[in-house]
Amino acid sequence: MSLDNPSVKPHDRLAAALTDDMNAVNALIRDRMASRHAPRIPEVTAHLVEAGGKRLRPMLTLAAARMCGYQGDDHVKLAATVEFIHTATLLHDDVVDESKQRRGRPTANLLWDNKSSVLVGDYLFARSFQLMVETEDLRALNILSNAAATIAEGEVLQLSAAQDLATTEDIYLQVVRGKTAALFSAATEVGGVISRVPEAQIQALFDYGDALGISFQIVDDLLDYQGDTKATGKNVGDDFRERKLTLPVIKAVAAADDDERAFWKRTIEKGDQQDGDLEHAIALLHKHGTLEATRQDALAWAEKAKTAMAHLPESDFRSMLTDLADYVVARIS
Amino acid sequence: MSLDNPSVKPHDRLAAALTDDMNAVNALIRDRMASRHAPRIPEVTAHLVEAGGKRLRPMLTLAAARMCGYQGDDHVKLAATVEFIHTATLLHDDVVDESKQRRGRPTANLLWDNKSSVLVGDYLFARSFQLMVETEDLRALNILSNAAATIAEGEVLQLSAAQDLATTEDIYLQVVRGKTAALFSAATEVGGVISRVPEAQIQALFDYGDALGISFQIVDDLLDYQGDTKATGKNVGDDFRERKLTLPVIKAVAAADDDERAFWKRTIEKGDQQDGDLEHAIALLHKHGTLEATRQDALAWAEKAKTAMAHLPESDFRSMLTDLADYVVARIS
Numbered sequence: 001m002s003l004d005n006p007s008v009k010p011h012d013r014l015a016a017a018l019t020d021d022m023n024a025v026n027a028l029i030r031d032r033m034a035s036r037h038a039p040r041i042p043e044v045t046a047h048l049v050e051a052g053g054k055r056l057r058p059m060l061t062l063a064a065a066r067m068c069g070y071q072g073d074d075h076v077k078l079a080a081t082v083e084f085i086h087t088a089t090l091l092h093d094d095v096v097d098e099s100k101q102r103r104g105r106p107t108a109n110l111l112w113d114n115k116s117s118v119l120v121g122d123y124l125f126a127r128s129f130q131l132m133v134e135t136e137d138l139r140a141l142n143i144l145s146n147a148a149a150t151i152a153e154g155e156v157l158q159l160s161a162a163q164d165l166a167t168t169e170d171i172y173l174q175v176v177r178g179k180t181a182a183l184f185s186a187a188t189e190v191g192g193v194i195s196r197v198p199e200a201q202i203q204a205l206f207d208y209g210d211a212l213g214i215s216f217q218i219v220d221d222l223l224d225y226q227g228d229t230k231a232t233g234k235n236v237g238d239d240f241r242e243r244k245l246t247l248p249v250i251k252a253v254a255a256a257d258d259d260e261r262a263f264w265k266r267t268i269e270k271g272d273q274q275d276g277d278l279e280h281a282i283a284l285l286h287k288h289g290t291l292e293a294t295r296q297d298a299l300a301w302a303e304k305a306k307t308a309m310a311h312l313p314e315s316d317f318r319s320m321l322t323d324l325a326d327y328v329v330a331r332i333s
Numbered sequence: 334m335s336l337d338n339p340s341v342k343p344h345d346r347l348a349a350a351l352t353d354d355m356n357a358v359n360a361l362i363r364d365r366m367a368s369r370h371a372p373r374i375p376e377v378t379a380h381l382v383e384a385g386g387k388r389l390r391p392m393l394t395l396a397a398a399r400m401c402g403y404q405g406d407d408h409v410k411l412a413a414t415v416e417f418i419h420t421a422t423l424l425h426d427d428v429v430d431e432s433k434q435r436r437g438r439p440t441a442n443l444l445w446d447n448k449s450s451v452l453v454g455d456y457l458f459a460r461s462f463q464l465m466v467e468t469e470d471l472r473a474l475n476i477l478s479n480a481a482a483t484i485a486e487g488e489v490l491q492l493s494a495a496q497d498l499a500t501t502e503d504i505y506l507q508v509v510r511g512k513t514a515a516l517f518s519a520a521t522e523v524g525g526v527i528s529r530v531p532e533a534q535i536q537a538l539f540d541y542g543d544a545l546g547i548s549f550q551i552v553d554d555l556l557d558y559q560g561d562t563k564a565t566g567k568n569v570g571d572d573f574r575e576r577k578l579t580l581p582v583i584k585a586v587a588a589a590d591d592d593e594r595a596f597w598k599r600t601i602e603k604g605d606q607q608d609g610d611l612e613h614a615i616a617l618l619h620k621h622g623t624l625e626a627t628r629q630d631a632l633a634w635a636e637k638a639k640t641a642m643a644h645l646p647e648s649d650f651r652s653m654l655t656d657l658a659d660y661v662v663a664r665i666s
Contacts, residue, residue, distance in 0.1 A: 037507055038489040092455060096448040115429040115492055118451055122425060123485035125455070129462050129478040136471050145462040152456035156371040159448055174370055 010323035064191025067317035084128035091121035147186035154178010181213030204311035215301035221246035251290035343656035397524025400650035417461035424454035480519035487511010514546030537644035548634035554579035584623035
């Protein structure tokens with residue numbers, strides 16, 4: 001396992017193995033984010049696209065296609081499609097969450113305004129559809145347009161689930177599939193689809209992306225309560241302050257006695273938060289062992305991702321993707 | 334001409350001739366705006382979709398297809414696609430413009446919040462792409478995804494052109510194509526494309542939708558300065574107060590002397606508006622005859638739309654669409 005040697009992360013091994021493909025994706029992204037008429041569009045997009053994100057999602061498409069022996073050019077278009085959808089959702093997310101920082105830099109809604117973020121996001125959505133239509137692969141179009149709908153549905157669901165103590169682990173999973181896993185699974189699945197591999201392998205690629213995405217999001221939600229700000233770039237307690245019902249809290253609410261329930265009702269549902277509340281919330285998560293239980297859930301989903309990979313023929317890409325599942329949970333292992 | 338008998342408007346004749354098709358479109362819209370997980374989505378969508386809009390855009394697709402002798406079911410899917418794209422842009426427009434009223438009712442961003450409008454708009458965009466993918470018609474997909482990109486680009490362009498006295502009539506036309514004409518022309522063009530009529534007829538359908546949309550928007554912008562609030566449902570001067578550079582003002586700025594230029598600079602660029610400024614602005618429009626010149630432009634575009642229709646074989650639908658071009662400008666004739 002690459003984890004034995006933390007100097008060569010599976011993400012970096014993937015990037016090295018996909019250098020030419022990723023260069024082609026980056027060139028395509030730069031080309032398609034241009035707008036002859038509206039210079040605001042490439043300005044806003046570049047702020048996000050060139051902010052040094054890890055390009056994990058497009059790499060998943062490229063790796064899946066290469067693993068399946070794909071020889072054409074459509075994987076580059078679909079990888080750029082996936083990155084455009086991701087970038088569009090980030091722009092809109094930051095408006096909806098009223099975020100001020102992303103990846104350590106001011107958000108576009110702060111640097112420009114909400115209007116620009118909404119409209120440039122719409123432009124990138126439209127560009128992503130143009131790009132995928134160019135592949136003329138109806139099955140890939142179907143998968144990616146379904147993913148876009150699932151993403152938006154998940155975001156709306158999160159809006160109504162937020163601040164509602166009745167949110168169950170099932171609803172949480174739907175939200176997580178929407179906000180994260182749907183694009184991961186679409187990214188890997190289309191790699192198999194354009195390669196015309198057997199259905200069982202396409203299913204395995206979907207299952208891998210789905211489980212990887214869920215694991216990825218659970219880790220993120222866990223680190224929000226126990227992360228090291230320096231390592232994660234996130235502030236501990238952001239989700240608490242934003243009254244988001246993530247897995248550690250959902251599990252704690254389910255185990256709460258009357259006093260604890262009143263605490264969650266006040267802080268999350270009513271949003272009446274005082275000094276010391278975050279510390280008390282974390283103490284309750286520890287009391288009921290929900291951070292550990294959440295961690296176990298993340299590990300189980302990473303394990304599911306690895307199991308799915310086992311249905312695909314052995315290859316360097318398969319081993320890198322398998323290691324990637326370990327890497328996603330390495331921060332909490 | 335139907336205008337001789339104002340009791341039978343071409344829009345109503347179209348609606349009567351397309352009753353079955355429109356019922357199918359409405360049923361499809363209701364079906365696809367549902368969300369099992371997020372009830373907020375159909376609530377917000379229904380507020381807009383069922384607000385009694387004229388459904389002009391989907392009717393254009395249906396009429397174009399029927400005029401071309403189309404026999405399948407895809408025209409219904411594409412018409413619903415067009416309406417979903419339109420509804421999504423309305424939701425986002427109202428957020429961007431911070432609007433409080435649409436069609437005489439409170440906007441969704443006011444009734445719910447900006448977050449819901451952004452995310453439900455995204456959901457409808459995604460649903461529109463799912464619907465069009467179902468037709469498996471790659472050329473229609475291409476046209477509609479291009480239209481979506483042109484719409485978003487036009488909206489961003491409008492953002493940067495707003496409040497900028499350097500905005501030319503060319504830029505205005507690009508904005509108008511984006512915000513209105515691109516969806517009109519895509520709506521009519523795809524009706525011809527799925528009917529597999531000769532290229533010259535498809536081009537004529539595109540030209541008709543393009544010219545009709547431009548005419549439609551110029552009329553709207555003209556009425557903002559000389560409309561009857563009761564008849565239009567708009568307040569005279571909204572565009573002035575929002576510092577939008579529409580055609581009557583662009584023409585007046587081009588003809589302005591130094592004093593007038595200072596006036597436009599203060600009121601539109603700097604947004605420093607006082608009592609009596611709207612009246613003075615309207616006086617300047619009259620002084621330079623720009624309301625009349627704008628009116629002539631709208632009439633010329635309506636004429637172009639009618640000329641385009643002449644390239645199509647004679648039929649009842651052709652005569653209704655031709656009359657529709659007259660009807661669009663009837664409010665200013």
